[in-house]
Amino acid sequence: MRRRQLVAAAPGLAWWPAALRAQTTERPWRIAFLGAGAAPRQGQFSSFDAIKAGLRERGFAALQTEAWFAEGRIDALPAMAQQVLVWMPDLIVTNLTPAALAAQRATTTIPIVMAGAGDPVAAGLVQSLARPGANITGVAALGPELAAKCLELIHGLRPSPRRIGVLASATDAFTPAMLAAMTPAAERLGMQLLVERVREPAQYEAAFAAWKRQRVEALFVQPSLSTRPAVELALQAGLPSASFVRSFVEQGGLLAYANDLAEVARLVVDMVDRILRGTAPAQLPVQQNTRFDLLINQRTARALGLAVPSTLLLRATEVLE
Secondary structure (H helix, E strand, O other): OOOHHHHHHHHHHHOHHHHHHHEEEEEEEEEEEEEOOOOOOOHHHHHHHHHHHHHHHHOOOOOEEEEEEEEHHHHHHHHHHHHHHHOOOOOOOOEEEHHHHHHHHOOOOOOEEEEEEEEEOOOOOOOOOOOOOOOEEEEEEEHHHHHHHHHHHHOOOOOOEEEEEEEEEEEOOOHHHHEEEHHHHHHHHEEEEEEEEEOOOOHHHHHHHHHHOOOEEEEEOOOOOOOHHHHHHHHHHHEEEEEOHHEEEHHOHHHHHHHHHHEEEHHHHHHHHHHHHHOOOHHOEEEOOOOEEEEEEEEHHHHHHOOOHHHHHHOOOOOEE
């Protein structure tokens, strides 16, 4: 704009930010959701629904959304990421490390916001938490620490289980960091970890057969796997089970120490809002949530004939009856 035109337009410049905001929120933005885990069931808390609601509260009334869930089939994520690109989204929200990696490999231009990824620096998703460096930012979940915390919860059961089966993903880049955190925690608690790395539910029964021979007394399940079949097998085997996502307890697992999903959703909404208004993902430091939930499924405890100690019940954020 030439100087003469700029001077002529000056009286209207004060209104430009408001007009720009209106144009931004009224545009029919397309937000894709890509999750490595299971799709939320009716009645369960959904991070993706909370994010959509939060964005609409920010004024994005014309928001268009589509979701893809791998249901623990990590090998299916690359193809799903390509399906996301065909849909032509303006931004991609991911859940769990494998989904973020699949989105990262699919595009270097579309902004990606992680709604929880364990150790994104070690996974190669970002250069650092303070300076993500590319088209990805979001919320880093304290996955390794939560996995170790789950062992403490299992130890709090009475009698305290000593031999713990760990159902770990053979394809999730987060697995080494998770096991590295769990190993010293197990040693400190006097536990023995018996790890079975699997790719798909068809391999679960062989893992449980091995654990039966090894007289495993409790089970930990990595949340990027298909958790519902693992929960069902644990119940059949009479094993208390734990993980670090809320949906695990909602599906029938005994214990979970999980990120507060409402807080994660609020952090993601703020980042998506800022990106849609023009901020580059590389300029937004990766956030870490500070609130966590202890969830206990009393129905499962009764099915196992297990009395959960009152010390655990008093600490619980929520008890499912």
